[in-house]
Amino acid sequence: MQTVDWVQWLAFGILTLLTIGSALAVVIDRNIFHSALWLLVSLFGVAGLFVMLSAPFLAAVQVLVYMGAIVILIIFAIMLTRRLMGLTEALNTQWWVGGITAIVTFLVIAFVLFQAGQGANPILVREPIAALNGRGVEELGKALVDPAQYALPFELASVLLTAALIGSIVIAREDQ
């Protein structure tokens, strides 16, 4: 719908800026606590992008789980390993090689994307929203617990999570 196109592009631009900008800040900022905070912002930007992509549930999950749990966990870890905060160099010895490699990687990926976009069959644009309104979560839920679909992985994922958490407790425990 051309009429709201520029709004979408604007939103996309702001979200992108937010995401990328704070991502850069995450990897550049010397103060690790600040990087954690920038991570929060980046993740929030990603959540916004999820919303743009008609996956509001995932955006919510992103905020809850990623921003609310994982980054908190990270901050806890920062706090617990606080001694070296802010005293050391942020970058290791191979930072420039890493930088170049990352840039090259991006270039390669971008090149491929552009090539793909030039092809005979460009990526289609769908018109799904109307079918999904209000029912996306329901479908997701159904997909997760439907034995014909993703019930097993769902169960395995929960097992995995349990094991991981137990393991991490064990690892991080004080020696007795």
Place this chain on the structure above:
Amino acid sequence: MNWFDVNNLLWLIPIPPLLAFAAIILGAGRNKTLSHVLAIGGIIISLLFAWLVVARGLAFPHLGHADGVFGSSITWLSNGTNGVGSGALRMGVFLDPLNHVMLFMVPLACFLIFIYSLGYMAHDPRNTRFFAYLSLFASAMLTLVVADNLLLLFVGWEVMGLCSYLLIGFWFEKESAYKAAIKAFMTTRVADVIFMIGIAYLWATTGTLNFREIMFNATTMQSLGSTPALGGIFGPTAAGVIGICIVVGTIGKSAQFPLHIWLPDAMEGPTPVSAMIHAATMVSAGIYLIIRMYPVLSAGGNPAEGIFTGPMVLMAVVGAFTALFAASIAFTMNDIKKVLAYSTISQLGFMMAALGIGAYTAAFFHLITHAFFKALLFLGSGSVIHAMEHGEHLAHDAAHGHDTGHEAVALASAEHGEASHPAEHGHAQEAHDAHGAHQDTVVAHSDFDPQDMRNMGGLFRKMPVTTWTFVIGGASLAGLPLITAGFWSKDEIFAEAWAAGTKNPLGLVVLIILALAAFCTALYTMRQLCMVFAGEPRSEAARYAQHYEPRTRANRNVSAQMTAPLIVLAFFAIVAGFGGINSGFWGLGAALKGIGIDAPFGHWVGQSLLAEPEHIAFNIGPVIISFGVFILGFLLGLELYFRRPVIAESDPIAEFMGPTWYRLISNKYYIEEAYKRYLVRPLTWVSEVLTPQLIDRGIIDRFLNFLAYAATQIGNFIRAFNTTIIDGVSDGIPEAIGDIARSARQIQNGRIQRYLLYSLIAAVFIGANVILVALASGDLVRAVWVIEALAVILLLIFFGPGRPAPTSGGAD
């Protein structure tokens, strides 16, 4: 089988003395009496067998021709059918007229010498060993005589050579004795090698060595005489070459020029040995050989017509020359035995020259008669020497005023360690020197030579029997006409030479030279007789000389043992000649013919040849020569030596010849010195310097050392090669791998971010390549890949992991 059958009896003839030798050597030698019994017994048994054979043989007047010969043989080296001329070798014995006569003479002479030795060697401490050797000698000679083939003859020949060595050097403590023994052996050995070559060639040509098969076979003799030797390379025929080799063998064994040097020195041996070797047996063996091989030597020629073959000419020349040469030396010799030695050489020259001009019968005749009178002369000289020694001891005992000769002798003999012979002291002077230092400090004996004729004289009164027998022997040697055997045999040689001279000038030359030699023979014999027996004693020893030993229980037979053989031999020295008188001889010949004796010797011996030699008609010429030379020599000798008393220091002959000639001849023409300088010294140089030092050490050792050095160097090189290259490679490769590994593992430095980087780079690289392949054309792809490869290599070289640092961590 019937052992008294002549065919078989012949085998037994050489055996008894051989057994005696073995028995004495192996044990009986400790007991003197037993050894004597064995030795004498052995030779007596051989004598009996031999004379039995002789007697049986006489029953066959045509022995050799119509009656065949006795004999038997065993094949010991077979070759196919073993027929005649097949190359098979047989050992056998035979009897033909030639060795029939030898079988009469040889055992008799040996036996007499054995008896003589009992007395002569009575006091020698190695008495039994002497008899052992003597027995072996006799056995070898008898083997040679009965042998029916050249090889067995050669066996006997060589064993006799060994025995002569053993016996000449019997008193081996004396340097001159053992040197003489070696000289004898070496000289005869030189000749024997050539002789053996002749035997081998004969065998190769005819396939047999049997005398009858070779020489009684007309075709064989003809082929031998006409085939050129060795494929015609040389001029002479096969028979010529063989003949010359055989003659050379005889030149050595019978001491002809130039190999005569051993015989005079062989006088170092005891006198019975000299008699044995130089009269009866060994030197006769040489002449026996050439007489035996006469058909081969004359093959191709015709002696009756005056055509002489090569070997015959050699014999004639060498024999005649030697006869005169040795006779001339005999004048100047002062040692009684040396005179006889040269006399022997001279007489052997007579025999050889006779055979050389074809006088087959005459040569053999002279051989037989010579054996008798020469043995007689040697044994007689032994008695003389013995007596001189006795005399010398008695003389010096008397000079020092000892109470009785007995006591003095007892003292002296006690000093010699002979307590068992209290009164006797009968060593030969030779034995004195042989036993080293004479313990008698009273008088030095060393400068008194009992054998020197200048110290003798007037012995006729002291030892009449010896004198007469010696005179008979000397007369026979000189050729006293009509009575003595020596005359008849020498006369026959002259007759043959005269007859041959009408056909070939060689005969005349031989005749003249032999006549001169005969003259010299008579002269030196007279000289010897007069110096030894006639006149006045010229030394104290001669004055006291006595032959008869004081009688004791141990010695009662010694003098008899030494005298009896002389008498027997003297008998034969006279009688043996009558068998060979030419039937045409004036008076005597006709007389004998009347009683049926018509030159039986000639007829008998002639039958051993296929073609009986021609009977020489009687001619007065040679007889006149024989008479003439004897009378001249006799008279001159009488004049020089008998009429005038011989003064010890000056010899009339020496004055006659003049000092230069006398010195030359009395030093035997310096031949031995020449040999020493031109033969012995170079050969000694070869064996002492050339071979061990120059060749052995210089060339061979150096070469071997060089080989060793080269091998060592090769080894060093290989070792270096091994160490540097092979080890280098085989150690270098693991080292290189290790280095690479050590470098490569720097990648794993434990830092995960680095690992992440690596995998990322790899993924990007691969991804880029995939895109490249998908999107670009082949050429571009290839070009890019080349660039990528180069870039990777360069990056690895310049930025690749380096050597590890000592501390941990090794990132770039």
Place this chain on the structure above:
Amino acid sequence: MVPLTAFLIVAALLFCIGLYGALARRNAVSILMSVELMLNAVNLNLVAFWRFNTPAQDVGSGLPIGMSGQVFAVFVFVVAAAEAAVGLALIIAMYRSRQTVIAESADTLKF
């Protein structure tokens, strides 16, 4: 509608930034944060593809819209959470024993 490519570019960018952070940062926690960025980029990718490539209705069978993309993203969340928990536990354990959180100092598993 913003084209798919734009979202993909954003995701790639985010991914590469995270990659840089994972390669270049010293602090282990920073690395973890960078890894979270990468995972988010992946999630973004997944959802973008789901949005643009899943048909509204399967014309033939009439089955409802597939939720595979979102399910996948959910699982990524789960795994990310688990991994973050474990990783942080490890960091804390390492901090306890070595008094450092620098990733470079954990290099004993080397040649």
